[in-house]
Amino acid sequence: MLSNASDRWHTELWAGQRDILPLALGVATYGLAFGVLAAQADFGVFATAVMGTTVFAGSAQIMAVQQLVAGAGVGAAVVAGAALNLRLLLVTASLRQELRGRPAWQILLGLHLATDENWALLHATRVAGRPAGYWFLVGGGLVLLAVWVVTTATAAAFAQLIPDPDALGLGFAFTAAFVAILRNLWRGLGDVGPWGVSIATTAGLIWLTSLPPAWALVVAGIAGAATAAVTGGGGHADD
Amino acid sequence: MTEAVSLIAGLAGLTFAIRLAGYLAGAHLPATGRWARAFDALPGCLIAALVTLLLAEAGRIEGVAAVVAFTVAAATRSLPVTMIAGIATVAGLQAVV
Incomplete structure (x- = not known):
C-alpha cells in the first residue's frame, strides 16, 4: 500500500468526487430548502455560508434554525439540532481503518467531511469490490461541502425565487439514494439477521415508543451491529 | 445577529x-473478533434503519416510489438510475393524482 500510495490518493480523490455526484443532487435539493429557511430566520448569505461550512450537517442545521424561527432559545435550538447528529457517532466510529495512522490534520479533515452520503458510498463501493478509502471519502465530502454551501447561500439570497422541490419529486431524492446504497451494501445472507434486527428495532421504537427518531436510529444501528457480533453474521471474517 | x-x-x-x-x-x-464483525455490519445496519425511518414517514406516493426504487436498485445496482426512477415516479404520480 505504501509503495504506490502517492499514485493512488488522487485517483481515489477523483473517484470519490465523481461517484458522489448523484447524491450531490439530493444535497442540493436539501440545500435550497435550508437556504429558504435561513432567510426566514434573517440569516444573511454570509452567515448561511459560514454555518454550512462549519456545521456541515443538513438535517441538524434545518432542525436548529426551525427551532429558532419557532421561538425556542438558542440553547434549545442547538441541542435539538445536535441530537439529530448522534448517528454520526456510529459513522465516524466505523472510519477507524480509514483514519488509522494518518497525521492529525487528515484525521480532523476526514471527520469534518464525514456525512451519511459519502460514508455510505465508501462502504457500498468497497462491498462492490472497488478500491475506496480515506481519499475517496474526502473527495466525496469536498464536493458535498461545496454543493451544500453554494446552494444554501444562493437560496438564502434569492429565497422568493426558489421553487418547491417537492413539487418536482425531488423530495424523494435521498430516499431513493439510500435505497440504492442499501442494495449495494448487501453482502449476502449473513446480513439478514443484523439488518432484520436493525429494521425491527427502528420500526418498534418509532411506532411503540415516544423516543425521538434520531435516537431510534442510533439504538437500531447498535442493535444490528451487536447481532452481527454475537451471531457471527455479516459475512466477512477477513479482519 | x-x-x-x-x-x-x-x-x-x-x-x-x-x-x-x-x-x-x-x-x-x-480491531478483531466480535468488535470487528460489529463494525463491519454497522454501515448496512445504520442505512437499513435510516431507510426504515424514511419509509415510515413517507406518504402513499412515496411508498409506491419506494417499491419502484427497490426493484430498480435490485436489478441495476445503480445509484443514479435508482434515483431517477424514484424521483420520476413521485413526480409522475403527483401530476396524475
Whole structure:
C-alpha cells in the first residue's frame, strides 16, 4: 500500500468526487430548502455560508434554525439540532481503518467531511469490490461541502425565487439514494439477521415508543451491529 | 445577529465533538473478533434503519416510489438510475393524482 500510495490518493480523490455526484443532487435539493429557511430566520448569505461550512450537517442545521424561527432559545435550538447528529457517532466510529495512522490534520479533515452520503458510498463501493478509502471519502465530502454551501447561500439570497422541490419529486431524492446504497451494501445472507434486527428495532421504537427518531436510529444501528457480533453474521471474517 | 452567531458556534462545536467522539470510541475498541464483525455490519445496519425511518414517514406516493426504487436498485445496482426512477415516479404520480 505504501509503495504506490502517492499514485493512488488522487485517483481515489477523483473517484470519490465523481461517484458522489448523484447524491450531490439530493444535497442540493436539501440545500435550497435550508437556504429558504435561513432567510426566514434573517440569516444573511454570509452567515448561511459560514454555518454550512462549519456545521456541515443538513438535517441538524434545518432542525436548529426551525427551532429558532419557532421561538425556542438558542440553547434549545442547538441541542435539538445536535441530537439529530448522534448517528454520526456510529459513522465516524466505523472510519477507524480509514483514519488509522494518518497525521492529525487528515484525521480532523476526514471527520469534518464525514456525512451519511459519502460514508455510505465508501462502504457500498468497497462491498462492490472497488478500491475506496480515506481519499475517496474526502473527495466525496469536498464536493458535498461545496454543493451544500453554494446552494444554501444562493437560496438564502434569492429565497422568493426558489421553487418547491417537492413539487418536482425531488423530495424523494435521498430516499431513493439510500435505497440504492442499501442494495449495494448487501453482502449476502449473513446480513439478514443484523439488518432484520436493525429494521425491527427502528420500526418498534418509532411506532411503540415516544423516543425521538434520531435516537431510534442510533439504538437500531447498535442493535444490528451487536447481532452481527454475537451471531457471527455479516459475512466477512477477513479482519 | 448575536443569536445567529451563538447558534452557529454552538451547533458547529457540538457537531464536531460528536464526530470526534465517535472516532475516539472506535479507535480504542479492539480491531478483531466480535468488535470487528460489529463494525463491519454497522454501515448496512445504520442505512437499513435510516431507510426504515424514511419509509415510515413517507406518504402513499412515496411508498409506491419506494417499491419502484427497490426493484430498480435490485436489478441495476445503480445509484443514479435508482434515483431517477424514484424521483420520476413521485413526480409522475403527483401530476396524475
